[in-house]
Amino acid sequence: MDKYGKFCWTKKLGDMHLSGKNITLCGKPMLGNNYSDIRKDVPMCKECESQANREIVRDAVKEAEMTVEQAVTKFHWCCAAIVKEAYINNAKALNYCGPYAKLGLTFDSIALVKAQVPYVLDNMTHWRGDLAKKVRKYLKEVTHALRNY
Numbered sequence: 141m142d143k144y145g146k147f148c149w150t151k152k153l154g155d156m157h158l159s160g161k162n163i164t165l166c167g168k169p170m171l172g173n174n175y176s177d178i179r180k181d182v183p184m185c186k187e188c189e190s191q192a193n194r195e196i197v198r199d200a201v202k203e204a205e206m207t208v209e210q211a212v213t214k215f216h217w218c219c220a221a222i223v224k225e226a227y228i229n230n231a232k233a234l235n236y237c238g239p240y241a242k243l244g245l246t247f248d249s250i251a252l253v254k255a256q257v258p259y260v261l262d263n264m265t266h267w268r269g270d271l272a273k274k275v276r277k278y279l280k281e282v283t284h285a286l287r288n289y
């Protein structure tokens with residue numbers, strides 16, 4: 141296994157490849173002996189590597205893909221998290237963001253939610269920590285999900 145979680149395929153000579161099903165990601169047949177356990181410090185085939193990276197991006201996009209209803213729900217979740225931090229935990233970094241999030245919680249229309257996301261994001265730039273990271277990630281997914289509306 142390599143850093144992409146894929147089976148490695150290395151011939152006696154040449155680069156290390158990554159396995160698809162019966163062929164390498166770059167399209168070479170996987171015939172004969174595999175030397176990946178012996179030839180460990182071999183550079184990775186560029187085509188296999190870029191193919192593996194494309195798969196990662198594809199999976200990430202698929203994961204972020206959601207219905208409009210899910211996007212609105214996710215937006216409300218973010219607003220609720222911000223409201224809680226701003227008004228219950230008194231996070232100073234959310235002084236300006238709090239009211240935008242509070243208002244956002246009342247929005248059910250896609251157009252209003254879509255319009256509100258940038259205000260929320262723009263006013264939480266000083267907010268730090270794991271929750272902040274998560275909310276930022278979710279709001280970007282919401283933006284992506286609502287891009288065509």
Ligand SMILES: [Zn+2]
Pocket residue numbers: 156157158164165166167185186187188189
């Ligand atoms: Zn390859």
